[in-house]
Amino acid sequence: MAYLAGPELVAAVSNAGALGTLGAGYLPPDWVEELISRTRALTDRPFAVNIMPHSPHIEAVLEVVIEEKAPVVALGGGDPTQCLPVLKAGQVKVMPVVSSVAAARRMEQLGADAVVVEGMESGGHIGDVTTMALVPQVVDAVRIPVIAAGGIADGRGLVAALALGAQAVQVGTRFVCTRECAAHPRFKERMLEAGGCATRVIGRSTGRPVRCLDTELIRQILEMEKGGQTVDHYFGAGKLHTAAVEGNVEDGFVMAGQAVGLVREMMTAEEVVQQMMNEAEMTINALTRRLAS
Template sequence: METALTRLVGVRHPVVQTGMGWVSGPRLVAATAEAGGLGILASATMTYPELEAAIRETRSRTAAPFGVNLRADAEDAPRRVELLIRTGVRVASFALAPNQSLIGRLKDAGVVVIPSVGAVRHAEKVAAWGADAVIVQGAEGGGHTGAVPTTLLLPAVVDAVDIPVVAAGGFFDGRGLVAALAYGAAGIAMGTRFLLTQESPVPDAVKQLYLSSTLTDTMVTTAVDGLPHRVLRTDLVDRLARAGRTRALVAAVRNATRFRKLHGLPWPTLLREGARMRRARALRWPQVIMAANTPMLLRSALVHGHTDTGVFPTGQVTGLLTTLPTCEALITSIITQAHQTLTALPKPPSN
């Protein structure tokens, strides 16, 4: 199925596997790429050497194009950009809007730049700066998300920019792909659906927790890190929501310290990154401290499988998922169902 996205990136199918921290590693990304979609490595939870190794391993597993998701506000973002250029990574993805100079450097080197956005004004801004495409996530999506549903945000962004738009938030099958195309999108991006595949590194017990969830078992809360975050509703999340601000900040500082030790980050570096995050997201310092809490809570859940002490980011779509296919089977079924859906649509009158 050829669209503006497939032509831009060089993949066979207009399906994107998003960059999920602690989840989107070489095995999942390469499996997606081999199946004809665009896999994206999540580097925000990787050190620079770990990202180098992940790119190298992904390249050893597939010759197909893939991408890397970067934190635009990271202290070493320019260095990581140069790594992508040097290693020939096809796509640079950003969870937050990159600045104009980063976009320019990547484009000059032939790297396709695809930021993720959650508002029309953000899409307009990165398009004016030269982004090649955007991923637009509606409220149904997992992790940090906004309040506008995909069915309203997607057409608004499509109408506002003249670059390819990829739809995210609530997609999991071929019917959704057809709906996105009808809105004017060039493809769909999925996180939770790819988290629940055989190649996903998430522990089996955690996958079963997701599969057993219903459409009402997710919630958007600011209790995790001070920003709206869609997660599975668990006892831990409920306790975080009930905790006072002082207790929450103490826990956040403790987890930030663990994250610093895990990645070997000096305190000055962590503080500088916090200051950048504060400016980029217009946060108060307590929110910055809470944001430092997130990586360790996600790691506890998605890496170690601690269902009682971890936080589980998820799209609302988890309530409709019941299987753990391979990436190949998933993408094949999406494209097959999309063609079947298109064929079954009522034909317009001949006159």
């Protein structure tokens, strides 16, 4: 998560036994290098670096992650076709984010080590298909490990994703409301106050839909799109930065997934990971008892 998943959160997640992912977004190469070394100072465990194939700095950022021997690189928004072979040649494990079966197949052919299959319940930029429907279709279509993302915020979601054939899950929204997350306190407060079904999708008219909390600005943009007005100028202008870094949740986009209704309290990242694992174990045990009865 660009701007939000910094060294403190990533190290805390990795130290808790999961794989933290640095949100490198569109940052310049020297900044990415600094984030990696700050993370390394906080954890000896592996972590991933999420980079954007259509970043203006992509070539230099690829050099940095290869030189720094980033354990895993997650390729977010944009076409990863050019980046993937470069990273593989640099001995980096690569997991592109996909939102369709066709894209997952293509990434496997290009040598991806795993795919993050992101359903439209997710926060941020989204595809068209739900996690529930998409994950098993991708599981049937590829041989590489599938990591399910979108709508997973507790142990029940984790078990559901495993039942669909995923090997692991990627969680975004739940980690925003952690003590180590770099988001502005107002951004976190908005999420905690959100309650169920509090997200809307804007930007369908631009071809790059984004799921955000339902705020006055988001309602205005939706009205403009309904009226056929162009809303392109709202996108790519750092609206996540405005909300998440500056704390201006009125003028920025509070990107959040549909599972925001399950985010009810501030925790440490370690508590989130522990709670998910404990809940998953309890869920599996309860299901086993139910099947046996």
